[in-house]
Amino acid sequence: MINNQEQFLALVDENPESIYCYHDLHNVEEQSTFFKHSHKKGQLMYVEGGTIQVEANKKTFFVPGNHYVWIPAGEIHGIYSNSKTVLMRTLYIPIKEDEKDYYSTMGVYPATDLLLQLLLHTKDWRGDIEESNRKLYPIVQAIKVLLPDFSKTPINFTIPKVKDQKLKEITQFLDDNLDQNIMLSDLAQRFDINERSLHRLFKKDTNISFIKFFTIIRMYKAIDYLSQKKYSISEIASKVGYSSIPTFSNTFYKVIGKRPSDYQRGAEILK
Incomplete structure:
Protein backbone atom coordinates (compact mmCIF):
# COMPACT_ATOMS: atom_id res chain seq x y z
CA MET A 1 0.00 0.00 0.00
CA SER A 151 -24.25 -3.25 -7.17
CA LYS A 152 -27.84 -4.36 -6.76
CA THR A 153 -27.15 -7.40 -4.57
CA PRO A 154 -24.72 -6.70 -1.72
CA ILE A 155 -23.10 -9.61 0.09
CA ASN A 156 -23.47 -9.55 3.88
CA PHE A 157 -19.74 -9.83 4.60
CA THR A 158 -19.77 -7.74 7.74
CA ILE A 159 -18.69 -8.20 11.34
CA PRO A 160 -20.01 -5.82 14.03
CA LYS A 161 -17.27 -3.62 15.46
CA VAL A 162 -16.51 -4.66 19.03
CA LYS A 163 -16.58 -1.75 21.49
CA ASP A 164 -16.25 -3.28 24.97
CA GLN A 165 -12.59 -3.57 26.03
CA LYS A 166 -13.02 -6.96 27.70
CA LEU A 167 -14.79 -8.27 24.60
CA LYS A 168 -11.96 -6.96 22.41
CA GLU A 169 -9.52 -9.12 24.38
CA ILE A 170 -11.85 -12.10 24.07
CA THR A 171 -12.41 -11.71 20.33
CA GLN A 172 -8.66 -11.31 19.78
CA PHE A 173 -8.16 -14.60 21.61
CA LEU A 174 -10.76 -16.21 19.35
CA ASP A 175 -9.06 -14.80 16.26
CA ASP A 176 -5.74 -16.25 17.42
CA ASN A 177 -7.23 -19.69 18.12
CA LEU A 178 -9.64 -20.35 15.26
CA ASP A 179 -8.42 -23.94 15.01
CA GLN A 180 -9.57 -24.73 18.54
CA ASN A 181 -13.01 -25.95 19.61
CA ILE A 182 -13.71 -23.12 22.04
CA MET A 183 -16.95 -23.04 24.02
CA LEU A 184 -18.51 -20.05 25.72
CA SER A 185 -17.83 -21.72 29.08
CA ASP A 186 -14.12 -21.98 28.17
CA LEU A 187 -13.98 -18.24 27.49
CA ALA A 188 -15.84 -17.42 30.68
CA GLN A 189 -13.36 -19.41 32.74
CA ARG A 190 -10.28 -18.05 30.94
CA PHE A 191 -11.36 -14.42 31.25
CA ASP A 192 -12.90 -14.75 34.70
CA ILE A 193 -16.42 -13.71 33.74
CA ASN A 194 -19.79 -15.31 34.41
CA GLU A 195 -20.95 -17.37 31.42
CA ARG A 196 -24.40 -15.82 31.35
CA SER A 197 -22.90 -12.34 31.61
CA LEU A 198 -20.56 -13.11 28.72
CA HIS A 199 -23.49 -14.31 26.61
CA ARG A 200 -25.33 -11.06 27.30
CA LEU A 201 -22.18 -9.03 26.56
CA PHE A 202 -21.85 -10.59 23.10
CA LYS A 203 -25.50 -9.90 22.32
CA LYS A 204 -25.38 -6.34 23.63
CA ASP A 205 -22.09 -5.32 22.00
CA THR A 206 -22.31 -7.14 18.64
CA ASN A 207 -26.04 -7.87 18.37
CA ILE A 208 -25.25 -11.51 17.57
CA SER A 209 -24.54 -14.57 19.70
CA PHE A 210 -21.09 -15.88 20.57
CA ILE A 211 -21.62 -18.97 18.39
CA LYS A 212 -22.59 -16.90 15.35
CA PHE A 213 -19.70 -14.48 15.89
CA PHE A 214 -17.14 -17.29 16.20
CA THR A 215 -18.59 -19.07 13.14
CA ILE A 216 -18.42 -15.90 11.02
CA ILE A 217 -14.80 -15.12 11.81
CA ARG A 218 -13.89 -18.76 11.16
CA MET A 219 -15.54 -18.68 7.74
CA TYR A 220 -13.90 -15.36 6.84
CA LYS A 221 -10.52 -16.81 7.76
CA ALA A 222 -11.35 -19.83 5.61
CA ILE A 223 -11.90 -17.47 2.65
CA ASP A 224 -8.48 -15.96 3.33
CA TYR A 225 -6.90 -19.43 3.17
CA LEU A 226 -8.88 -20.32 0.04
CA SER A 227 -7.71 -17.17 -1.75
CA GLN A 228 -4.09 -18.12 -1.05
CA LYS A 229 -4.62 -21.37 -3.02
CA LYS A 230 -1.96 -23.14 -0.96
CA TYR A 231 -4.13 -25.47 1.12
CA SER A 232 -6.55 -28.32 0.47
CA ILE A 233 -10.15 -28.10 1.68
CA SER A 234 -9.38 -30.57 4.47
CA GLU A 235 -6.36 -28.52 5.60
CA ILE A 236 -8.44 -25.34 5.68
CA ALA A 237 -11.23 -27.06 7.58
CA SER A 238 -8.71 -28.11 10.22
CA LYS A 239 -7.15 -24.65 10.37
CA VAL A 240 -10.51 -23.12 11.27
CA GLY A 241 -11.49 -25.78 13.78
CA TYR A 242 -13.53 -28.35 11.83
CA SER A 243 -12.67 -32.06 11.94
CA SER A 244 -15.51 -32.90 9.54
CA ILE A 245 -15.19 -31.63 5.95
CA PRO A 246 -18.97 -31.94 5.24
CA THR A 247 -19.77 -29.89 8.37
CA PHE A 248 -17.22 -27.27 7.33
CA SER A 249 -18.58 -27.19 3.78
CA ASN A 250 -22.20 -26.86 4.94
CA THR A 251 -21.33 -24.11 7.42
CA PHE A 252 -19.32 -22.24 4.78
CA TYR A 253 -22.26 -22.43 2.38
CA LYS A 254 -24.70 -21.09 4.98
CA VAL A 255 -22.49 -18.09 5.79
CA ILE A 256 -20.93 -17.31 2.39
CA GLY A 257 -23.43 -18.72 -0.10
CA LYS A 258 -20.90 -20.89 -1.96
CA ARG A 259 -19.16 -24.19 -1.34
CA PRO A 260 -15.46 -23.94 -0.41
CA SER A 261 -14.55 -25.96 -3.51
CA ASP A 262 -16.35 -23.41 -5.72
CA TYR A 263 -14.50 -20.60 -4.05
CA GLN A 264 -11.15 -22.34 -4.44
CA ARG A 265 -11.72 -22.80 -8.18
CA GLY A 266 -12.37 -19.08 -8.67
CA ALA A 267 -9.93 -17.71 -11.23
CA GLU A 268 -7.91 -14.54 -10.75
CA ILE A 269 -9.11 -13.14 -14.04
CA LEU A 270 -7.07 -9.94 -14.02
CA LYS A 271 -3.70 -11.50 -13.23
Missing part, protein backbone atom coordinates in the same frame (compact mmCIF):
# COMPACT_ATOMS: atom_id res chain seq x y z
CA ILE A 2 0.97 3.65 -0.14
CA ASN A 3 3.68 4.65 2.32
CA ASN A 4 2.73 8.32 2.57
CA GLN A 5 -1.02 8.28 3.02
CA GLU A 6 -1.54 12.06 3.19
CA GLN A 7 0.36 12.73 -0.03
CA PHE A 8 -1.52 10.01 -1.84
CA LEU A 9 -4.94 11.29 -0.70
CA ALA A 10 -3.96 14.79 -1.83
CA LEU A 11 -3.25 13.38 -5.30
CA VAL A 12 -6.59 11.58 -5.38
CA ASP A 13 -8.57 14.78 -4.72
CA GLU A 14 -6.25 17.25 -6.47
CA ASN A 15 -8.24 17.18 -9.70
CA PRO A 16 -11.94 17.12 -8.69
CA GLU A 17 -13.12 16.20 -12.21
CA SER A 18 -10.78 13.29 -12.92
CA ILE A 19 -11.23 9.61 -12.21
CA TYR A 20 -8.07 8.61 -10.34
CA CYS A 21 -6.75 5.14 -11.10
CA TYR A 22 -4.43 3.18 -8.82
CA HIS A 23 -3.51 -0.50 -8.67
CA ASP A 24 -1.62 -1.96 -5.71
CA LEU A 25 -0.19 -5.24 -6.92
CA HIS A 26 2.67 -5.73 -4.50
CA ASN A 27 3.32 -8.60 -2.12
CA VAL A 28 3.42 -7.54 1.51
CA GLU A 29 5.21 -9.31 4.33
CA GLU A 30 3.26 -7.80 7.18
CA GLN A 31 -0.11 -6.24 7.83
CA SER A 32 -1.10 -3.59 5.30
CA THR A 33 -2.83 -0.59 6.80
CA PHE A 34 -4.54 2.48 5.41
CA PHE A 35 -5.58 4.35 8.55
CA LYS A 36 -8.95 6.05 9.00
CA HIS A 37 -9.42 8.66 6.31
CA SER A 38 -11.89 10.00 3.75
CA HIS A 39 -11.75 11.53 0.28
CA LYS A 40 -14.04 13.69 -1.82
CA LYS A 41 -14.39 11.02 -4.48
CA GLY A 42 -16.17 7.70 -4.20
CA GLN A 43 -13.95 4.62 -4.20
CA LEU A 44 -14.37 1.38 -6.13
CA MET A 45 -11.85 -1.19 -4.88
CA TYR A 46 -11.69 -4.63 -6.46
CA VAL A 47 -9.75 -7.31 -4.59
CA GLU A 48 -8.08 -9.71 -6.98
CA GLY A 49 -5.97 -11.66 -4.50
CA GLY A 50 -5.88 -11.97 -0.74
CA THR A 51 -8.54 -10.41 1.46
CA ILE A 52 -9.04 -7.00 3.03
CA GLN A 53 -11.17 -5.52 5.79
CA VAL A 54 -12.72 -2.06 5.60
CA GLU A 55 -13.81 -0.45 8.86
CA ALA A 56 -16.68 2.02 8.50
CA ASN A 57 -20.15 2.67 9.89
CA LYS A 58 -19.21 0.88 13.14
CA LYS A 59 -18.77 -2.34 11.15
CA THR A 60 -15.97 -4.29 9.54
CA PHE A 61 -16.70 -5.03 5.89
CA PHE A 62 -14.86 -8.17 4.79
CA VAL A 63 -13.82 -8.13 1.11
CA PRO A 64 -12.54 -11.47 -0.24
CA GLY A 65 -10.88 -12.05 -3.59
CA ASN A 66 -13.02 -11.59 -6.73
CA HIS A 67 -15.25 -9.09 -4.90
CA TYR A 68 -15.29 -5.31 -4.72
CA VAL A 69 -16.31 -2.72 -2.20
CA TRP A 70 -17.92 0.61 -3.00
CA ILE A 71 -17.06 3.37 -0.50
CA PRO A 72 -19.16 6.56 -0.90
CA ALA A 73 -17.51 9.95 -1.17
CA GLY A 74 -16.75 11.46 2.24
CA GLU A 75 -17.13 8.14 4.11
CA ILE A 76 -14.59 7.81 6.93
CA HIS A 77 -12.99 4.39 6.69
CA GLY A 78 -9.83 2.38 7.29
CA ILE A 79 -8.43 -0.43 5.14
CA TYR A 80 -6.54 -3.36 6.63
CA SER A 81 -5.20 -6.72 5.50
CA ASN A 82 -3.32 -9.62 7.06
CA SER A 83 -2.90 -11.43 3.74
CA LYS A 84 0.67 -11.78 2.51
CA THR A 85 -0.44 -11.08 -1.04
CA VAL A 86 -3.01 -8.34 -1.54
CA LEU A 87 -3.93 -7.32 -5.08
CA MET A 88 -6.24 -4.32 -5.32
CA ARG A 89 -7.46 -2.32 -8.27
CA THR A 90 -8.96 1.02 -7.33
CA LEU A 91 -10.82 3.83 -9.06
CA TYR A 92 -11.56 7.07 -7.22
CA ILE A 93 -14.64 8.50 -8.91
CA PRO A 94 -16.08 12.03 -8.60
CA ILE A 95 -19.75 12.03 -7.65
CA LYS A 96 -21.93 15.05 -8.45
CA GLU A 97 -24.54 16.35 -6.03
CA ASP A 98 -27.46 15.08 -8.14
CA GLU A 99 -25.84 11.62 -8.39
CA LYS A 100 -25.47 10.95 -4.68
CA ASP A 101 -28.66 8.88 -4.42
CA TYR A 102 -27.11 6.33 -6.76
CA TYR A 103 -23.70 6.21 -5.10
CA SER A 104 -24.39 6.77 -1.40
CA THR A 105 -24.57 3.19 -0.08
CA MET A 106 -21.49 1.30 1.05
CA GLY A 107 -21.38 -2.40 0.29
CA VAL A 108 -19.46 -5.46 -0.82
CA TYR A 109 -20.41 -7.18 -4.09
CA PRO A 110 -19.27 -10.09 -6.28
CA ALA A 111 -17.54 -8.86 -9.42
CA THR A 112 -19.47 -9.43 -12.65
CA ASP A 113 -17.79 -10.58 -15.85
CA LEU A 114 -18.47 -7.21 -17.47
CA LEU A 115 -16.88 -5.28 -14.60
CA LEU A 116 -13.84 -7.54 -14.76
CA GLN A 117 -13.48 -6.97 -18.50
CA LEU A 118 -13.69 -3.20 -18.04
CA LEU A 119 -11.16 -3.30 -15.21
CA LEU A 120 -8.90 -5.38 -17.44
CA HIS A 121 -8.50 -2.31 -19.66
CA THR A 122 -7.31 -0.23 -16.68
CA LYS A 123 -4.75 -2.67 -15.26
CA ASP A 124 -1.70 -0.70 -16.47
CA TRP A 125 -3.09 2.80 -15.87
CA ARG A 126 -1.99 5.14 -13.07
CA GLY A 127 -3.13 8.55 -11.88
CA ASP A 128 -5.70 11.02 -13.22
CA ILE A 129 -7.88 10.05 -16.16
CA GLU A 130 -9.61 13.16 -17.52
CA GLU A 131 -12.52 13.57 -19.90
CA SER A 132 -10.13 14.93 -22.54
CA ASN A 133 -8.49 11.52 -22.75
CA ARG A 134 -10.67 10.00 -25.46
CA LYS A 135 -9.07 6.57 -25.20
CA LEU A 136 -9.12 5.90 -21.47
CA TYR A 137 -11.93 8.06 -20.06
CA PRO A 138 -14.86 6.26 -21.77
CA ILE A 139 -13.78 2.98 -20.09
CA VAL A 140 -13.68 4.35 -16.54
CA GLN A 141 -16.80 6.44 -17.12
CA ALA A 142 -18.60 3.29 -18.25
CA ILE A 143 -17.64 1.62 -14.96
CA LYS A 144 -19.14 4.55 -13.06
CA VAL A 145 -22.36 4.58 -15.09
CA LEU A 146 -22.86 0.83 -14.78
CA LEU A 147 -21.91 0.62 -11.10
CA PRO A 148 -25.51 0.92 -9.79
CA ASP A 149 -26.45 -2.05 -12.01
CA PHE A 150 -23.43 -4.04 -10.80
Whole structure:
Protein backbone atom coordinates (compact mmCIF):
# COMPACT_ATOMS: atom_id res chain seq x y z
CA MET A 1 0.00 0.00 0.00
CA ILE A 2 0.97 3.65 -0.14
CA ASN A 3 3.68 4.65 2.32
CA ASN A 4 2.73 8.32 2.57
CA GLN A 5 -1.02 8.28 3.02
CA GLU A 6 -1.54 12.06 3.19
CA GLN A 7 0.36 12.73 -0.03
CA PHE A 8 -1.52 10.01 -1.84
CA LEU A 9 -4.94 11.29 -0.70
CA ALA A 10 -3.96 14.79 -1.83
CA LEU A 11 -3.25 13.38 -5.30
CA VAL A 12 -6.59 11.58 -5.38
CA ASP A 13 -8.57 14.78 -4.72
CA GLU A 14 -6.25 17.25 -6.47
CA ASN A 15 -8.24 17.18 -9.70
CA PRO A 16 -11.94 17.12 -8.69
CA GLU A 17 -13.12 16.20 -12.21
CA SER A 18 -10.78 13.29 -12.92
CA ILE A 19 -11.23 9.61 -12.21
CA TYR A 20 -8.07 8.61 -10.34
CA CYS A 21 -6.75 5.14 -11.10
CA TYR A 22 -4.43 3.18 -8.82
CA HIS A 23 -3.51 -0.50 -8.67
CA ASP A 24 -1.62 -1.96 -5.71
CA LEU A 25 -0.19 -5.24 -6.92
CA HIS A 26 2.67 -5.73 -4.50
CA ASN A 27 3.32 -8.60 -2.12
CA VAL A 28 3.42 -7.54 1.51
CA GLU A 29 5.21 -9.31 4.33
CA GLU A 30 3.26 -7.80 7.18
CA GLN A 31 -0.11 -6.24 7.83
CA SER A 32 -1.10 -3.59 5.30
CA THR A 33 -2.83 -0.59 6.80
CA PHE A 34 -4.54 2.48 5.41
CA PHE A 35 -5.58 4.35 8.55
CA LYS A 36 -8.95 6.05 9.00
CA HIS A 37 -9.42 8.66 6.31
CA SER A 38 -11.89 10.00 3.75
CA HIS A 39 -11.75 11.53 0.28
CA LYS A 40 -14.04 13.69 -1.82
CA LYS A 41 -14.39 11.02 -4.48
CA GLY A 42 -16.17 7.70 -4.20
CA GLN A 43 -13.95 4.62 -4.20
CA LEU A 44 -14.37 1.38 -6.13
CA MET A 45 -11.85 -1.19 -4.88
CA TYR A 46 -11.69 -4.63 -6.46
CA VAL A 47 -9.75 -7.31 -4.59
CA GLU A 48 -8.08 -9.71 -6.98
CA GLY A 49 -5.97 -11.66 -4.50
CA GLY A 50 -5.88 -11.97 -0.74
CA THR A 51 -8.54 -10.41 1.46
CA ILE A 52 -9.04 -7.00 3.03
CA GLN A 53 -11.17 -5.52 5.79
CA VAL A 54 -12.72 -2.06 5.60
CA GLU A 55 -13.81 -0.45 8.86
CA ALA A 56 -16.68 2.02 8.50
CA ASN A 57 -20.15 2.67 9.89
CA LYS A 58 -19.21 0.88 13.14
CA LYS A 59 -18.77 -2.34 11.15
CA THR A 60 -15.97 -4.29 9.54
CA PHE A 61 -16.70 -5.03 5.89
CA PHE A 62 -14.86 -8.17 4.79
CA VAL A 63 -13.82 -8.13 1.11
CA PRO A 64 -12.54 -11.47 -0.24
CA GLY A 65 -10.88 -12.05 -3.59
CA ASN A 66 -13.02 -11.59 -6.73
CA HIS A 67 -15.25 -9.09 -4.90
CA TYR A 68 -15.29 -5.31 -4.72
CA VAL A 69 -16.31 -2.72 -2.20
CA TRP A 70 -17.92 0.61 -3.00
CA ILE A 71 -17.06 3.37 -0.50
CA PRO A 72 -19.16 6.56 -0.90
CA ALA A 73 -17.51 9.95 -1.17
CA GLY A 74 -16.75 11.46 2.24
CA GLU A 75 -17.13 8.14 4.11
CA ILE A 76 -14.59 7.81 6.93
CA HIS A 77 -12.99 4.39 6.69
CA GLY A 78 -9.83 2.38 7.29
CA ILE A 79 -8.43 -0.43 5.14
CA TYR A 80 -6.54 -3.36 6.63
CA SER A 81 -5.20 -6.72 5.50
CA ASN A 82 -3.32 -9.62 7.06
CA SER A 83 -2.90 -11.43 3.74
CA LYS A 84 0.67 -11.78 2.51
CA THR A 85 -0.44 -11.08 -1.04
CA VAL A 86 -3.01 -8.34 -1.54
CA LEU A 87 -3.93 -7.32 -5.08
CA MET A 88 -6.24 -4.32 -5.32
CA ARG A 89 -7.46 -2.32 -8.27
CA THR A 90 -8.96 1.02 -7.33
CA LEU A 91 -10.82 3.83 -9.06
CA TYR A 92 -11.56 7.07 -7.22
CA ILE A 93 -14.64 8.50 -8.91
CA PRO A 94 -16.08 12.03 -8.60
CA ILE A 95 -19.75 12.03 -7.65
CA LYS A 96 -21.93 15.05 -8.45
CA GLU A 97 -24.54 16.35 -6.03
CA ASP A 98 -27.46 15.08 -8.14
CA GLU A 99 -25.84 11.62 -8.39
CA LYS A 100 -25.47 10.95 -4.68
CA ASP A 101 -28.66 8.88 -4.42
CA TYR A 102 -27.11 6.33 -6.76
CA TYR A 103 -23.70 6.21 -5.10
CA SER A 104 -24.39 6.77 -1.40
CA THR A 105 -24.57 3.19 -0.08
CA MET A 106 -21.49 1.30 1.05
CA GLY A 107 -21.38 -2.40 0.29
CA VAL A 108 -19.46 -5.46 -0.82
CA TYR A 109 -20.41 -7.18 -4.09
CA PRO A 110 -19.27 -10.09 -6.28
CA ALA A 111 -17.54 -8.86 -9.42
CA THR A 112 -19.47 -9.43 -12.65
CA ASP A 113 -17.79 -10.58 -15.85
CA LEU A 114 -18.47 -7.21 -17.47
CA LEU A 115 -16.88 -5.28 -14.60
CA LEU A 116 -13.84 -7.54 -14.76
CA GLN A 117 -13.48 -6.97 -18.50
CA LEU A 118 -13.69 -3.20 -18.04
CA LEU A 119 -11.16 -3.30 -15.21
CA LEU A 120 -8.90 -5.38 -17.44
CA HIS A 121 -8.50 -2.31 -19.66
CA THR A 122 -7.31 -0.23 -16.68
CA LYS A 123 -4.75 -2.67 -15.26
CA ASP A 124 -1.70 -0.70 -16.47
CA TRP A 125 -3.09 2.80 -15.87
CA ARG A 126 -1.99 5.14 -13.07
CA GLY A 127 -3.13 8.55 -11.88
CA ASP A 128 -5.70 11.02 -13.22
CA ILE A 129 -7.88 10.05 -16.16
CA GLU A 130 -9.61 13.16 -17.52
CA GLU A 131 -12.52 13.57 -19.90
CA SER A 132 -10.13 14.93 -22.54
CA ASN A 133 -8.49 11.52 -22.75
CA ARG A 134 -10.67 10.00 -25.46
CA LYS A 135 -9.07 6.57 -25.20
CA LEU A 136 -9.12 5.90 -21.47
CA TYR A 137 -11.93 8.06 -20.06
CA PRO A 138 -14.86 6.26 -21.77
CA ILE A 139 -13.78 2.98 -20.09
CA VAL A 140 -13.68 4.35 -16.54
CA GLN A 141 -16.80 6.44 -17.12
CA ALA A 142 -18.60 3.29 -18.25
CA ILE A 143 -17.64 1.62 -14.96
CA LYS A 144 -19.14 4.55 -13.06
CA VAL A 145 -22.36 4.58 -15.09
CA LEU A 146 -22.86 0.83 -14.78
CA LEU A 147 -21.91 0.62 -11.10
CA PRO A 148 -25.51 0.92 -9.79
CA ASP A 149 -26.45 -2.05 -12.01
CA PHE A 150 -23.43 -4.04 -10.80
CA SER A 151 -24.25 -3.25 -7.17
CA LYS A 152 -27.84 -4.36 -6.76
CA THR A 153 -27.15 -7.40 -4.57
CA PRO A 154 -24.72 -6.70 -1.72
CA ILE A 155 -23.10 -9.61 0.09
CA ASN A 156 -23.47 -9.55 3.88
CA PHE A 157 -19.74 -9.83 4.60
CA THR A 158 -19.77 -7.74 7.74
CA ILE A 159 -18.69 -8.20 11.34
CA PRO A 160 -20.01 -5.82 14.03
CA LYS A 161 -17.27 -3.62 15.46
CA VAL A 162 -16.51 -4.66 19.03
CA LYS A 163 -16.58 -1.75 21.49
CA ASP A 164 -16.25 -3.28 24.97
CA GLN A 165 -12.59 -3.57 26.03
CA LYS A 166 -13.02 -6.96 27.70
CA LEU A 167 -14.79 -8.27 24.60
CA LYS A 168 -11.96 -6.96 22.41
CA GLU A 169 -9.52 -9.12 24.38
CA ILE A 170 -11.85 -12.10 24.07
CA THR A 171 -12.41 -11.71 20.33
CA GLN A 172 -8.66 -11.31 19.78
CA PHE A 173 -8.16 -14.60 21.61
CA LEU A 174 -10.76 -16.21 19.35
CA ASP A 175 -9.06 -14.80 16.26
CA ASP A 176 -5.74 -16.25 17.42
CA ASN A 177 -7.23 -19.69 18.12
CA LEU A 178 -9.64 -20.35 15.26
CA ASP A 179 -8.42 -23.94 15.01
CA GLN A 180 -9.57 -24.73 18.54
CA ASN A 181 -13.01 -25.95 19.61
CA ILE A 182 -13.71 -23.12 22.04
CA MET A 183 -16.95 -23.04 24.02
CA LEU A 184 -18.51 -20.05 25.72
CA SER A 185 -17.83 -21.72 29.08
CA ASP A 186 -14.12 -21.98 28.17
CA LEU A 187 -13.98 -18.24 27.49
CA ALA A 188 -15.84 -17.42 30.68
CA GLN A 189 -13.36 -19.41 32.74
CA ARG A 190 -10.28 -18.05 30.94
CA PHE A 191 -11.36 -14.42 31.25
CA ASP A 192 -12.90 -14.75 34.70
CA ILE A 193 -16.42 -13.71 33.74
CA ASN A 194 -19.79 -15.31 34.41
CA GLU A 195 -20.95 -17.37 31.42
CA ARG A 196 -24.40 -15.82 31.35
CA SER A 197 -22.90 -12.34 31.61
CA LEU A 198 -20.56 -13.11 28.72
CA HIS A 199 -23.49 -14.31 26.61
CA ARG A 200 -25.33 -11.06 27.30
CA LEU A 201 -22.18 -9.03 26.56
CA PHE A 202 -21.85 -10.59 23.10
CA LYS A 203 -25.50 -9.90 22.32
CA LYS A 204 -25.38 -6.34 23.63
CA ASP A 205 -22.09 -5.32 22.00
CA THR A 206 -22.31 -7.14 18.64
CA ASN A 207 -26.04 -7.87 18.37
CA ILE A 208 -25.25 -11.51 17.57
CA SER A 209 -24.54 -14.57 19.70
CA PHE A 210 -21.09 -15.88 20.57
CA ILE A 211 -21.62 -18.97 18.39
CA LYS A 212 -22.59 -16.90 15.35
CA PHE A 213 -19.70 -14.48 15.89
CA PHE A 214 -17.14 -17.29 16.20
CA THR A 215 -18.59 -19.07 13.14
CA ILE A 216 -18.42 -15.90 11.02
CA ILE A 217 -14.80 -15.12 11.81
CA ARG A 218 -13.89 -18.76 11.16
CA MET A 219 -15.54 -18.68 7.74
CA TYR A 220 -13.90 -15.36 6.84
CA LYS A 221 -10.52 -16.81 7.76
CA ALA A 222 -11.35 -19.83 5.61
CA ILE A 223 -11.90 -17.47 2.65
CA ASP A 224 -8.48 -15.96 3.33
CA TYR A 225 -6.90 -19.43 3.17
CA LEU A 226 -8.88 -20.32 0.04
CA SER A 227 -7.71 -17.17 -1.75
CA GLN A 228 -4.09 -18.12 -1.05
CA LYS A 229 -4.62 -21.37 -3.02
CA LYS A 230 -1.96 -23.14 -0.96
CA TYR A 231 -4.13 -25.47 1.12
CA SER A 232 -6.55 -28.32 0.47
CA ILE A 233 -10.15 -28.10 1.68
CA SER A 234 -9.38 -30.57 4.47
CA GLU A 235 -6.36 -28.52 5.60
CA ILE A 236 -8.44 -25.34 5.68
CA ALA A 237 -11.23 -27.06 7.58
CA SER A 238 -8.71 -28.11 10.22
CA LYS A 239 -7.15 -24.65 10.37
CA VAL A 240 -10.51 -23.12 11.27
CA GLY A 241 -11.49 -25.78 13.78
CA TYR A 242 -13.53 -28.35 11.83
CA SER A 243 -12.67 -32.06 11.94
CA SER A 244 -15.51 -32.90 9.54
CA ILE A 245 -15.19 -31.63 5.95
CA PRO A 246 -18.97 -31.94 5.24
CA THR A 247 -19.77 -29.89 8.37
CA PHE A 248 -17.22 -27.27 7.33
CA SER A 249 -18.58 -27.19 3.78
CA ASN A 250 -22.20 -26.86 4.94
CA THR A 251 -21.33 -24.11 7.42
CA PHE A 252 -19.32 -22.24 4.78
CA TYR A 253 -22.26 -22.43 2.38
CA LYS A 254 -24.70 -21.09 4.98
CA VAL A 255 -22.49 -18.09 5.79
CA ILE A 256 -20.93 -17.31 2.39
CA GLY A 257 -23.43 -18.72 -0.10
CA LYS A 258 -20.90 -20.89 -1.96
CA ARG A 259 -19.16 -24.19 -1.34
CA PRO A 260 -15.46 -23.94 -0.41
CA SER A 261 -14.55 -25.96 -3.51
CA ASP A 262 -16.35 -23.41 -5.72
CA TYR A 263 -14.50 -20.60 -4.05
CA GLN A 264 -11.15 -22.34 -4.44
CA ARG A 265 -11.72 -22.80 -8.18
CA GLY A 266 -12.37 -19.08 -8.67
CA ALA A 267 -9.93 -17.71 -11.23
CA GLU A 268 -7.91 -14.54 -10.75
CA ILE A 269 -9.11 -13.14 -14.04
CA LEU A 270 -7.07 -9.94 -14.02
CA LYS A 271 -3.70 -11.50 -13.23
